[in-house]
Amino acid sequence: MTDPPVRTGNEADRKRIAALEAQVAKLSRINAALIGRVERATDLHGTAFSLFETAIALEGRVRDRTAELEGAMDTLATTNAALAMARDEADKARRRLADAIDSIDEGFAIFDSDDRLVLANQTYVSLWPEAADIIRPGAHFSEIISTLARQRVPLAALAAPDAWVSDRLARHRIADGGQAIALSDGRWVQVNERRTSDGGIVAIYTDITDVKAAEARDRARVLAERAAVLQATLDAMPHGVALFDAGKKLTAWNGPLLTMLKLADRGPTAADRVASHSAFTAWSRLVLPGVADVGALDWLAPGSAESVHVAALADGRSLEVHRQPMPGGGMVMRLDDVTQARAAAAAIAQRKSDLEALVAERTAALEQARNQAITANSSKTRFLAAASHDLLQPLNAARLFVSALAGRRMADGNRLLVSQASSALDSIESLLEALLEISRLDAGAIQPEIRPVALAGLFNALTGEFALAAQRKGLTLHVTPTDAWTATDPRLLRRILQNFLSNAVRYTRAGSVTMTARHVADGVEIAVTDTGPGIAHADQALIFEEFRRLTTRSEAEEKGIERGMGLGLAIVQRAARMLDLKVDLTSAPDAGATFAVTVPATIPQAREPDTDNMRGSAGVGRATVLVIDNEPAILAGMSAMLAGWGCHVLTAPDGAAALAAARRRPIDLLLADYHLADGVTGDAVVERVRDACARRIPAAIITADRTPELKDSLTAEGLAILTKPVKPAQLRALMGRLLA
Template sequence: MATRAASQGDRESERITALEAQIVKLKRINTALMDRVERSTDLQGNAFSLFETAISLEGKVRERTTDLERALGELAQSNAALGVAKEAADDAQRRLRDAIESINEGFAIFDANDRLVLCNQTYLGLWPNIASKLVPGISFAQICSLIGKDGTTLGAMVAPDRWVSERMAQRMVASGGHVHALADGRWIQINELRTSEGGIVGVYTDITEVKAEDARERTRELAEKSAILQATLDTIPQGVCVYDSDHRLVAWNDPLLAVIGLPPDAIALVTTHDGLLTACADLNGPMEPDEPLAWLPHGAPEEVSRRGYRNGKVIEVRRAPMPDGGMVMSFDDITESLGAAEALRETNETLERRVNERTADIAAVNTKLHQEITERLLVEAALRDAKTAAEQANISKTRFLAAASHDLLQPLNAARLFVAALGDRRLALPTRALVRQTGSALDSVEDLLEALLEISRLDAGAITVEPIDFAIDELLHSMKAEFAPVARDRGLTLRVEESGEWVRSDPRLLRRILQNLISNALRYTTAGSVDVMCRVDSDRLHLEVTDTGPGIAPEHHLEIFEEFRRLDDGNRDRGIGLGLAIVQRAGRMLHHELTLVSAPGEGSRFGVYVPVGEAMTAIERTTPPARRGQLNNQTILVIDNESSILEGMAVLLAGWGCTVHGALSEAQAVERTTMDGIVPDIVIADYHLDDGKTGDAAIDAVRAACGKQLPAIVITADRTPELRDYLVRNGLHILQKPVKPAQLRALITRLTH
């Protein structure tokens, strides 16, 4: 601020000087004009001409006078402004000086030419010998030269020229801080910063106390480290001593004298390396040829030697030179280690003899073991062959059951169709009872065949587990819809609890588990209720089926999961004993834990733990309501290679009011549509036809012949998911053999209306 005020004052002074010079010039012009008027005369004596000249001169003088007055006014204003600026500059400079004098640090300002502008007394106090010479205008280079000659800093005392050169280099950077030690023991930290006008501001801080505190802290740390080092040396069992470059003892630990063999108060004998050699020679005789205690020169490698004592002790001596020319020595009593090594050697010799003896015994045993191993390998080979044969037999059984399922279910399917057709007719009561009993017997045969096929597929690994995340309530709703009529017929209450949870499992296998558990509960319960409940347990959902049946004794909890195992409880409808076997196998495939809590007279509670799945956004699907009505006037084409099946289907469908046309093959079906002109409303085809033909191909041929995308149903005994997925992708509907008439009628009604 002071510099800016001084600059403004200089400009005002220059302006005043210019105005004064202009005034002087105007005065000279005015005087010259007046003189000219007074000296001039009209040679012709014309007074009027003189009068005009006088008037003209008067006008010019008046103009010049006005300009002079204006200039004098401006000069007065400039003088007033200059006075105000000078007063402000003096005030600013005074305040700046007071401010820098009030701070504790040394403060100095240098201009763009690196000359001192202003400093405080603290700054001068840093250089007492040259303070009188530090006046405004002196350059920083001159100050450095004075400090170098005076030796005010330690660096200047040691090497003045080098100190001045380094200080000027720091000055050129003028960024950050650097520390200097003064000759009187003080430490200062200098922080320099360039100003916007190119000058430099320096702050000099006395950090002597900080340095002293750092030194005290380092001394305290060194003392603590020395104490820790000494305590560490005293705790190790070896004797340790350290000699400096003058062979004087500078450090040792307590075990040193005891290991050497000297009394505790004999430390004075080993204060020098020569004293150590003398004491050890006097105590235990002359040194060994390798001189285990000799001094090692600087740079020599570490050496390890042994020193024998008169009392039989053996001391291991380690010597290592130190960087400062000294040497460190350690003494370790290895007498016991050598004795242990000797004992170990003798023990090894004894062991070698015993090993040789044992080796001979082991050789004989090995010969015998080789014989036993050879016999065992033969047995294992026989077992592998037997296992392979068993696996092949199991695979053959599975293939046989899969191949025979179609032939087994064909007559059963025909029988069910005929029984269903009889049930739709008006029959006498005894005959109707016989029809119902026949249908019940066919249901039992169907359940047995389905269970056998499912057990066979589970054992053979033909079912692939495909876990997905799905809402458990969807499965529970279908279970409730499926078993509610059964419960109602038996006079039982079926309650299915909804949970809102999502689980991760294979929906087909989990559905089969719940079907068998609920079916068993309804079958063995004569009165009361069956409850299906859900409970979240950590990261699993526990599905439980509870009934009020007779209960199961604990000793039978394992055996009821075996095939064809049924408890004799007097129930006439006990099933075939395969439901729980299927549950166990399916649970094992899914890695779902099964639970059972039951006792006689207390009912049963079967459960399965299912992992909780990740909930997904539900996609609403609107399903058009099924239109119910009669099947009158519906034309149906049935394709099956069994004439008995065609006859049964014709009787059943005709009883529902349908017009039925049968075909034993694909070619005959196409002939009926092309030659006979039959255009069916729906096509029903068996999947396995003669000569390797399939029902889906026959349906495609009929559709092509009619030129219409007719609705179609495929009936098959193959229950593999691959076939189901294939048929569904081709827009076909599926019914499993043996066909349930109610399912068939519902599906035909939905497709034709």
């Protein structure tokens, strides 16, 4: 072990001893000066007494100074003794420190702020026998590692000693962690360096050769295990696999590969025949003729794309070769006998072709059936339109005649008969409308038109429609105001709610009917609740079927409720299905019922005037009305009803008669049937009359055709529309609006 420089006590002791020595020297000089003065002094008067007195005084002062000097000397002696003890303790501590450092198994070294060696133990020196001559106090760190680099002690210094010195100096200056250094003789040294408070560096050097050897053994074991797993995986693969390293040497293979290469029965050294890529290719030419000749086994350079090649062998087999370059160089090759797979693929392709032909044949048949269905559906739609017209024409005429009779004075008995006839017509009209509506829904003749709808306007219209019916039965109709908006078809939604309210009013004997709207997670739930007899759970699914009525005629009369036709909820179900809406029913016997439909919510839109609810009757009783219809009964009925309202009525069965009537008298209003004779339409006749009169006469088209396309077409022409059978109140309101 090298010894550090010896230091004499601490700084305070040295300063104190120096002060005492200076004071003793000063007192000695004063004493010498006083004695000399006594010896030289003379009495001014030459008397011996003066000299005696002076000697006495000087003696006292010398004695005092001598006492002070003796005290200072005692203090100095004490201090010197303490200093000697401190020096002894320091020596002992230094020896103990040196012994402790020497007893450490790791190498230990301290460098000062100038990077010069202050202290190092023997273990540190033994780690670097090549630099033992220069490892002494005062040696610079760079000098030590430069010597090690020149001696090629570190493994990294064998190739680039200067680079290793530069890197080691950089890490040494940082001195904030550990570094493992591999030595050229196979040893490993772990270096841990830390800065001291005065800017120096403390370093501990540990020989970790055994640890590294253990790690190497562990890595070798892991690699061996991985190699075993890899080999087991390769052997489990059904296809042959060959792995070549960057030097084109065969490093891994499996049993199926040896079988394909006909080497499986040639012993453990069979793979030596294909130990390199060139040998592999040469042997494959012998046992797999045709594969190597087409380049399927060629070497792939790093960065090349994966290659897949199918080669036909001379014996009729097909061999698929996959080649893929390895990231670090080398190549992996996979050989797969795809003879059966290709045969199966060919069979599948043939089967696919057969199926495609069959599908094409079936598709053609289905297309033909579809076209027939479309034709049938179109025919059904045309039939429905014709049936609607033919069925509603006589009904419309009967309605007009009954309305005309109701406006005349007659005996009470006759008025009762007219009322009963009107009620019977109402029932027939409701039944026909329901049947036709179901038919149109089933035939797809009604297509929804989704648009924003304000529920407030719809609720107001339904309130006006059912308030009188509820009042007549003594029921209270509650319609909760709402500002909710939905996105749906307003006609179909209104039809759903009309059926809810109609059933609620019909089957409720006493109490109330309530309609509400509230926001829920799925949108807006519109509910109609009544205090009627309720519906048993077992019957709740049945009431949505056509013509399903839960009460007999006698039960209805006994309970004092009306008996419906059993079509309203069937219409509700079809309309809701068309709009993709959810309909719910909550009910129990004697507990009333709640029918609800949930519609999608949307943001409020700018409101438009509700022209459908604008009503007026100004000028109806003074108007000249030209009625155009090819049915004499309709003309007679309209004439009777309009004349009862005070109108001057002109009638025409076709366009020519309409033009002739318009020339005889100025016309205030045109009412034309849409379907006239010989394919002529009412809107065309209205246009001819307007042209002949050279003015735009107010006009309305009366039709049994309720298709959206016709409505849009007539609306675009600026014509009002009224559907058959005509309700007198609706006709009078429409005439009032047109004549206003």
